[in-house]
Amino acid sequence: MLPPDTGLPFDDIRALIATMPGPDEGARGAALKRQGELVKPPGALGRLEEIAVHVATWQGNSMPTVNRPMVAVFAATHGVADRGVSPYPGAVTRQMLDAFGTGKAAVNQICATFDAGLRVFDLALDYPTPDISREPALDEKACAATMAFGMEAIAGGSDLLCLGEMGIGNTTIAAAICHGLYGGTAEEWVGAGTGSTGDVLARKIEVVRAAVALHKDHLDDPLELLRRLGGRELAAMAGAILAARHEKVPVILDGYVVTAAAAVLHALDSTALDHCLAGHVSAEKAHGAVLERLGLKPILDLGMRLGEGSGAALAIGVVKAAVACHRGMATFAEAGVSQDG
Numbered sequence: 001m002l003p004p005d006t007g008l009p010f011d012d013i014r015a016l017i018a019t020m021p022g023p024d025e026g027a028r029g030a031a032l033k034r035q036g037e038l039v040k041p042p043g044a045l046g047r048l049e050e051i052a053v054h055v056a057t058w059q060g061n062s063m064p065t066v067n068r069p070m071v072a073v074f075a076a077t078h079g080v081a082d083r084g085v086s087p088y089p090g091a092v093t094r095q096m097l098d099a100f101g102t103g104k105a106a107v108n109q110i111c112a113t114f115d116a117g118l119r120v121f122d123l124a125l126d127y128p129t130p131d132i133s134r135e136p137a138l139d140e141k142a143c144a145a146t147m148a149f150g151m152e153a154i155a156g157g158s159d160l161l162c163l164g165e166m167g168i169g170n171t172t173i174a175a176a177i178c179h180g181l182y183g184g185t186a187e188e189w190v191g192a193g194t195g196s197t198g199d200v201l202a203r204k205i206e207v208v209r210a211a212v213a214l215h216k217d218h219l220d221d222p223l224e225l226l227r228r229l230g231g232r233e234l235a236a237m238a239g240a241i242l243a244a245r246h247e248k249v250p251v252i253l254d255g256y257v258v259t260a261a262a263a264v265l266h267a268l269d270s271t272a273l274d275h276c277l278a279g280h281v282s283a284e285k286a287h288g289a290v291l292e293r294l295g296l297k298p299i300l301d302l303g304m305r306l307g308e309g310s311g312a313a314l315a316i317g318v319v320k321a322a323v324a325c326h327r328g329m330a331t332f333a334e335a336g337v338s339q340d341g
């Protein structure tokens with residue numbers, strides 16, 4: 001699904017936001033009713049019950065499925081990577097794409113564990129976006145086109161979309177977006193990423209501070225903020241989240257970088273992430289704070305700080321189990337179990 005080709009590119013994105021479908025209250029009501037009838041004390045499956053009802057609500061199906069979960073990993077390169085903001089060189093981004101291709105990365109193993117599909121999107125890796133502390137990452141047309149490209153993540157059909165990213169330097173980008181959206185200090189939003197400490201961490205904070213200062217007069221519009229402080233994988237992920245909403249596909253977010261992309265949509269419309277689950281809270285310093293601002297409660301908290309969709313993919317197991325219980329358990333009446341405690 002591509003946005004209609006009318007008007008300014010960002011206007012097309014705004015039109016998709018304005019026309020997002022809301023929750024399917026019929027499916028939600030029926031799913032809640034079924035949860036109350038299943039052969040267990042009410043609420044005994046805890047968050048699994050909420051998760052099953054969430055998937056039912058956003059698929060618009062009181063008997064939801066997780067038969068075709070898909071992990072979409074968006075990869076891009078960043079000019080800031082040359083500023084010494086990551087312990088790893090920018091070349092690692094392409095090397096990791098090779099590892100995804102041969103099935104040797106962490107996300108491959110987690111996808112295999114849960115029978116999830118994995119698609120990797122190479123967003124012009126040979127052309128890093130400019131250093132955001134010196135100029136905008138993207139122009140409006142490129143940002144909107146990259147968001148539209150991200151909408152391809154769900155092409156071919158999926159009943160649960162997990163988002164991941166690969167792009168050395170992109171925890172700097174995520175921090176700039178969060179600092180731009182939420183204010184505070186650069187220190188507050190910058191974390192270790194792949195393991196930055198000392199001078200590397202200090203440079204990272206400085207780059208984030210300089211980037212937000214450079215673009216400060218243009219940050220009121222979240223799409224403008226995304227194009228200036230973002231990168232291609234963040235724009236594509238925002239597009240994917242929006243397309244999934246229109247196609248009734250629930251989404252699982254991953255760590256700090258994915259959540260920063262999602263936060264841009266939330267700033268445009270506070271209901272834009274209502275179909276999303278937070279797969280986990282990563283060990284990246286500010287991830288928990290962003291999730292709190294978005295009103296998202298992470299499913300897992302395992303101290304992971306990898307990115308590449310690993311935390312979202314791991315949460316597929318929990319969501320699958322939640323939906324399996326919802327679909328497969330007997331009701332008290334079916335099981336002949338007495339319901340009065």
Ligand SMILES: Cc1cc2ncn([C@H]3O[C@H](COP(=O)(O)O)[C@@H](O)[C@H]3O)c2cc1C
Binds near residue numbers: 085086166
């Ligand atoms: C071998 C390796 C595998 C990865 N898989 C994901 N990332 C993660 O690390 C990067 C962000 O961290 P920073 O901002 O510190 O560069 C992203 O590419 C992210 O997905 C990796 C990083 C490395 C080194």
Ligand SMILES: O=C(O)c1cccnc1
Binds near residue numbers: 171254255258305
């Ligand atoms: O939380 C994340 O998204 C993350 C953390 C470290 C490295 N890359 C990504």
